[in-house]
Amino acid sequence: MDALKLELKKLIIEALDLEDTKPEDIGDDIALFGEDGLGLDSIDALELGIALRKKYQLQLEANDAGNREHFRSVNALAELVSSRA
Amino acid sequence: MSIPAAPFLSLHRLLTAARADDTVVCYGDDHRIVWSEFRRRVGASAAALRSRTEARWVLSAANAYQFALGFFSLLAAGKQVVIPHNTQPGTLEALADAYDARWEQSKPTADAAVFLSEIDLDEAVIDLFTSGSTGQPKRIRKTLAHLEAEVEVLERVWGERLGGAPVIATVPCHHIYGLLFRVLWPLASGRPFDAHTCAQPDEIEERLRFIGPATLVSSPAHLVRLPELVSLSRFRYRLTTIFSSGGALPTESSRSYAKELGQSPLEIFGSTETGGIAWRCQGEAESDGWAPFPGIEVRRAQNGALSLRSPYLPDDSYWQMDDAIDWLPGGRFRLLGRLDRVVKIEEKRLSLPDMESRLAEHPWVTAAAVVPVMGHRQVLGVVVEVNGEGREAMAHHGKRYVVSLLRDCLAQYFEPVLLPRRWRFPERMPVDERGKTSQSILAALFVSAAKEAFSPLVERVQRETGSEARVRIAMLIPPSLEHFAGHFPGMPILPGVVQVDWAIRFCREYLGVSGDFLSLENVKFTALILPGALVELSLDWNAANGRLEFAYTGGERAYSKGRVVFGGHA
Numbered sequence: 001m002d003a004l005k006l007e008l009k010k011l012i013i014e015a016l017d018l019e020d021t022k023p024e025d026i027g028d029d030i031a032l033f034g035e036d037g038l039g040l041d042s043i044d045a046l047e048l049g050i051a052l053r054k055k056y057q058l059q060l061e062a063n064d065a066g067n068r069e070h071f072r073s074v075n076a077l078a079e080l081v082s083s084r085a
Numbered sequence: 086m087s088i089p090a091a092p093f094l095s096l097h098r099l100l101t102a103a104r105a106d107d108t109v110v111c112y113g114d115d116h117r118i119v120w121s122e123f124r125r126r127v128g129a130s131a132a133a134l135r136s137r138t139e140a141r142w143v144l145s146a147a148n149a150y151q152f153a154l155g156f157f158s159l160l161a162a163g164k165q166v167v168i169p170h171n172t173q174p175g176t177l178e179a180l181a182d183a184y185d186a187r188w189e190q191s192k193p194t195a196d197a198a199v200f201l202s203e204i205d206l207d208e209a210v211i212d213l214f215t216s217g218s219t220g221q222p223k224r225i226r227k228t229l230a231h232l233e234a235e236v237e238v239l240e241r242v243w244g245e246r247l248g249g250a251p252v253i254a255t256v257p258c259h260h261i262y263g264l265l266f267r268v269l270w271p272l273a274s275g276r277p278f279d280a281h282t283c284a285q286p287d288e289i290e291e292r293l294r295f296i297g298p299a300t301l302v303s304s305p306a307h308l309v310r311l312p313e314l315v316s317l318s319r320f321r322y323r324l325t326t327i328f329s330s331g332g333a334l335p336t337e338s339s340r341s342y343a344k345e346l347g348q349s350p351l352e353i354f355g356s357t358e359t360g361g362i363a364w365r366c367q368g369e370a371e372s373d374g375w376a377p378f379p380g381i382e383v384r385r386a387q388n389g390a391l392s393l394r395s396p397y398l399p400d401d402s403y404w405q406m407d408d409a410i411d412w413l414p415g416g417r418f419r420l421l422g423r424l425d426r427v428v429k430i431e432e433k434r435l436s437l438p439d440m441e442s443r444l445a446e447h448p449w450v451t452a453a454a455v456v457p458v459m460g461h462r463q464v465l466g467v468v469v470e471v472n473g474e475g476r477e478a479m480a481h482h483g484k485r486y487v488v489s490l491l492r493d494c495l496a497q498y499f500e501p502v503l504l505p506r507r508w509r510f511p512e513r514m515p516v517d518e519r520g521k522t523s524q525s526i527l528a529a530l531f532v533s534a535a536k537e538a539f540s541p542l543v544e545r546v547q548r549e550t551g552s553e554a555r556v557r558i559a560m561l562i563p564p565s566l567e568h569f570a571g572h573f574p575g576m577p578i579l580p581g582v583v584q585v586d587w588a589i590r591f592c593r594e595y596l597g598v599s600g601d602f603l604s605l606e607n608v609k610f611t612a613l614i615l616p617g618a619l620v621e622l623s624l625d626w627n628a629a630n631g632r633l634e635f636a637y638t639g640g641e642r643a644y645s646k647g648r649v650v651f652g653g654h655a
Contacts, residue, residue, distance in 0.1 A: 017462075017506075018506075019507055020488070020508075025485065033501075034501075039496070039501065039504065040501075041504070043502055046284070046285065046286075046306075046307075046310060047462070049285050050310065050313055050314050054313075054314075
């Protein structure tokens with residue numbers, strides 16, 4: 001699971017081209033979106049969705065509320081990826 | 086042949102004029118909503134609203150069907166519709182003075198027919214908002230007459246082309262483009278619209294499976310990314326028309342749609358204040374120029390700005406935009422960029438001076454400049470000069486900490502998409518050779534480290550018309566260039582060998598020269614090129630004898646010139 005989390009952090013940094021950010025700067029439970037935390041925006045959500053689909057062949061439902069929950073933190077993402085793998 | 090839409094109804098007669106009860110209004114998650122139900126619910130909701138005393142009502146439903154119900158219920162009840170520009174929690178608070186009550190979701194009702202009358206075109210007021218250039222939301226007041234006039238023009242221009250195809254969308258209803266294209270126009274023309282907004286590209290496929298071939302109302306942010314996820318060819322015959330608005334669609338992107346779908350997106354240029362101004366379809370016309378919509382009178386003001394008269398504006402006088410234009414043959418125009426320092430980042434409008442003044446409010450900041458930076462997406466870069474206190478914080482807690490503090494300050498005023506992603510903290514603001522902190526010298530700070538180290542910053546590439554073999558490249562020589570480091574210590578000048586190297590590199594890139602380098606002839610270096618210089622490199626390729634003439638100039642000054650001979654040319 002820790003390997004997956006590290007992989008996800010690298011994916012986030014790379015896919016979103018985050019400046020001055022290393023995997024260890026992203027806490028497992030830190031909020032990815034919104035003002036407190038990593039501060040990602042709606043375009044990031046779009047691109048992160050694309051990156052996850054490409055890398056893990058994830059199919060996300062067209063259900064906004066569910067996706068928001070999955071995209072909440074690295075922990076939630078790892079949960080999602082491992083449950084669908 | 087597509088099925089024709091139901092007979093067109095003017096918006097003010099939408100609730101009263103005849104239309105078949107079983108006409109599909111809209112697609113919900115897994116069901117259709119028909120005309121009789123829509124009118125019944127509007128009637129019931131309007132009746133409830135008439136007994137209320139509040140005049141101005143916020144409408145912020147994300148679901149397009151709920152939005153349509155709210156819009157017409159409020160107008161039918163003689164209420165004013167207030168549409169916030171985004172659905173962030175802080176926005177409604179900021180607009181507290183602009184409304185009296187919030188319209189809540191309408192529930193299905195079994196009520197019998199309720200009395201509905203025509204809506205008074207000039208009495209029906211709709212307030213839209215833009216994020217404004219001062220950080221304060223700016224109210225744009227419309228009457229139903231403006232919106233109705235625009236919908237009728239859209240139908241005249243594209244009604245036949247669209248036929249009866251349903252409308253799906255990736256853009257929200259609360260901006261004027263979404264309001265017109267995915268709600269009001271479909272309602273007037275009897276084309277079913279999708280209640281759902283496709284936030285992710287593959288939801289489009291999902292909705293098409295349920296709804297069938299459709300028109301897509303979208304924006305460059307989505308259209309550019311869609312091919313990354315699904316092969317566009319899968320949408321052939323399924324997306325029958327694509328609209329794009331919110332910014333210019335890159336030519337490349339437009340071409341890939343033309344290739345895979347057999348059609349380029351129809352692009353709309355307009356603003357909340359003016360409504361639609363012009364449209365284009367790249368690839369269809371000879372130029373990429375914008376054609377004004379019927380009824381819009383466009384002229385070029387003294388300062389080069391687009392100025393227009395439009396039936397969608399409050400009065401008959403000319404309205405001046407901050408977009409510079411020049412004319413193309415056939416009454417089309419080309420957009421040359423903004424005259425003020427207002428940019429669009431992923432379709433969100435931002436005044437750069439406004440963000441700069443917000444940054445300067447911070448006690449650590451002595452000077453700040455904001456520039457758009459093109460990376461894998463368009464983001465904002467910030468160059469900040471901090472005082473001793475700021476530098477101390479940087480030394481103790483690191484750059485990330487200082488960035489997050491400044492970012493939090495900006496987050497109080499700007500939407501997340503607009504928050505800067507690139508931060509530079511030079512000791513002093515960089516200046517070019519004229520002593521100016523120009524956009525390009527600021528942009529040079531953000532060129533990715535590897536590229537920045539060895540390349541000039543290309544500002545503009547101009548091809549000689551009618552010739553494949555001549556090109557002029559305007560470039561800035563970044564002070565951070567690696568070549569300056571040892572050449573020479575304390576007296577940086579651009580080495581001649583680098584100038585020749587760039588000439589060769591750019592002739593391969595822009596003129597497609599592929600032969601091997603053979604020799605260098607007649608090279609003359611007549612003046613020194615210093616860090617921050619703005620120079621123009623002209624390249625003239627003679628394919629017959631494999632010779633490339635190059636020259637670096639800057640205004641009146643000639644820096645260098647020479648000839649490169651290539652071998653192995655056909």
